[in-house]
Amino acid sequence: MVTAEGATAETPVSAWAPLRIAVYRNLWLALLAANIGTWMQTVGAQWLLINEPRASTLVALVQTASLLPVLLLALPAGALADTFDRRHLLISVQLFLVAVAATLTLLTATGRMPPALLLTLTFAFGVGQALTLPAWAAVIPELVPREQLRSASALGSISVNVARAVGPAVAGVLIARLGVAPVFGLNAVAFLVFAFALVRWRPGNARAVEVPERFTAALRAGGRYVRHSPIVRRLLRRALVFVIPASALWALLPLVASRRLGMNSSGYGLLLAALGAGAIGGGLLLPWIRTRMSANQFLLVAGALYGTALLVVASVRVVPVVLVALLPAGLAWVTVLANINAEIQLYLPGWVRARGLAVYQVVQGGGQAVGAFAWGVVADAAGLVSAFVAAGALMLLGAVTSQIWPLPDLRGVNRDPATYWPRLDLAHEPDPRVGPVLVVLTYTVRPEREREFLDAMDLVRGSRQRTGAMRWGLFREGEARDRFVEVYLVPSWDEHLRQHGGRLTGADQAAEERARDLADGETEVRHLLPAAAGPAMSDDREAP
Incomplete structure (x- = not known):
């Protein structure tokens, strides 16, 4: 690892510091509304399938359908975000999601929502998320100072996990009293709120690209950067080792609620709220944790906490005990992924940031999608308990590997843009397209x-x-x-x-x-x- 000489110790930054910036605060609140709507939609879709034949696979496929587009489209989405105006791209995508949510609401209200169509529209939501994530992640460094990026990443995780706590709880109450269609309708409203906030945002110093890269060239350049960056590859590998076993909890929790704990939709929302509450606590504690543990120490601790939680969920049928076990699982989830996400944001240079973050989304979202499907199949074949035990053992093993494949130490690595090559003095000026x-x-x-x-x-x-x-x-x-x-x-x-x-x-x-x-x-x-x-x-x- 090459580091600059004279690197200084890291100064803790408050988890709330980015919210003092009005533009970031307004967009963060609007994104929170969209995240709440997304989790309401997920709960509604899963609950529509809970009584279908082979429900374990179908319920897990809701996660797969929403996350698989990230695997397929994230890199093209990153190239779009690095090439075109990110604000306009985000607005267009949110309006598309409003249209999908409205269609889902209408068809559900009229009783025309078979499982195949539900999964198809869930996939369409995933397409919108795949286009949104790299563009939004690349916008954040334009909204907050560099020293606040880790706090902004933690706040992003807090937003997602507040949504996990609030969205499922609200969805559970609405489903029990009014049915699933109103849940989908509120999701449409939430995306409309985010689109409106983006329309109101007027960047003071719009990102300018003198000559935009051609799309295919931008795709190749993004893939080439990640392929030849050992640091980025190491960060991606750590994310994947954590996400695959962790996805079992998110994918199979509805079945734990209904089959093992005898809970209805409101009870499922309560379990998700416990996970979300733990994750919120993790986001708030992340700056404090970073001052007291190395990144690799808390990788080991977080993996041990999450793995233990999976084993508790597999072996205990007492609701309060399961709720308590879910709190550290949520904390571990956010501390690991928020930290890895922030490290990638800090390391990537601006010209390729959205594409690099898109690859991270491929690893995280694709790992969740593939993991969710795999654990659903395991649960159908061997039972819920066996699936959770296997996932817990795999998580504990992955935690130990943090000492073999540690996170790189990026303190002191100079990532500021540098233009130091001399001006080219050629006998003639070539056409930009000439090559190689x-x-x-x-x-x-x-x-x-x-x-x-x-x-x-x-x-x-x-x-x-x-x-x-x-x-x-x-x-x-x-x-x-x-x-x-x-x-x-x-x-x-x-x-x-x-x-x-x-x-x-x-x-x-x-x-x-x-x-x-x-x-x-x-x-x-x-x-x-x-x-x-x-x-x-x-x-x-x-x-x-």
């Missing part, structure tokens, strides 16, 4: 510095590949023992200009300056462009 472009750099390195230079160039390789290089190589000149040649291939001249003009960070600059300091004299740089006629490169197939 081969960049060649030649270094002169003394033999005694060779080992250090090769280590430094390994960090440079990661920087090149994250910011645009499709291929990279480092070669030694056969004619000169002390000369090394770095070559990397960029898809287009436009991609290389973006490397020069905004994709690099202070950490990239430090890595490249270290390599150049180990070389003698000026580094020679050349840009090789395709010739005007014929392909830039060819293979060994016979020419026509």
Whole structure:
């Protein structure tokens, strides 16, 4: 792990600090209303299926249908959010969700809601969520100062978990007295509130992209960044190890309420409220926890708490005991995922933030979707108790692996944008679409510095590949023992200009300056462009 010298200790920031910013506060409250509506809709959909044949699988499929679109669409949604106006995108998506919720309300009220159609419309909700999540997550760093990002992430989790506490409770009462249709109707109103708040928001310094990236190029660039970022991959792996066993509780809790505890819809809402209350407490305690435990220590503790809760739910039929066990499970859920989400937000540079966060949503949402389906199948085949015991054991095992695959320490890593490459001075100005472009750099390195230079160039390789290089190589000149040649291939001249003009960070600059300091004299740089006629490169197939 490379860290900047002179890193300072982290100063705790109040969990409530971002709410002092009026714009963030208004949007957070509106999003809270939308989250409450979403959980009301989830409870209503699950309760419509509770008496159907093979209810275990169908109820779990509600989670799968709502989360699977995140797996399928999050990266395209992230590319859209990094390429176009995020506010307009968010408004359009919320209006789409209003239309879906209104359709669901009308069909349910008229008794025309078979399970297949219900799951289809739930999938449509998931599509809207998949388009919303990366755009909203990428907007947050534009609304709050960098030092408040972890608090803002915790507040986002508090919003979700207040919704888990309030939404199911309200839905349970409404279903018991009025039926499911009014629950779906209130969900439509909630999305309308969020859309209205977004319409009222007028960004003071609108994000400007001089020449928007082409959609397919933006998709490839986002995937390339994550693929060549070991830190992001480590964070994603930790999220997945936690989410898969944790999803059993969210997916199968309705069956625990009805079959093991003999509770109705209001009772199910009470169980979700306990989980939500624990999660709210976790969000409020997160700043305090971070000052007293390392990230990997609380990964271990949180995994142990959640795994124990799963085992208690599997073995106990006493409602108060189950309610008490759900409190630390909610706390563990929010402390793990809010912290990982904040670390990814802090690490990702602005140009690729929505796409990187979209990949995180793929891992979190996709892990929940796949996990929910898998645990539903296990429950149908082996019973609820066996499913919870297996999930609890897997969670405890995953907690232990936090000591093998620890979270990276990002304190002191410079993620500020850096424009340090010299202005390009070419004999002619290429068309931005021309490509591929081969960049060649030649270094002169003394033999005694060779080992250090090769280590430094390994960090440079990661920087090149994250910011645009499709291929990279480092070669030694056969004619000169002390000369090394770095070559990397960029898809287009436009991609290389973006490397020069905004994709690099202070950490990239430090890595490249270290390599150049180990070389003698000026580094020679050349840009090789395709010739005007014929392909830039060819293979060994016979020419026509």
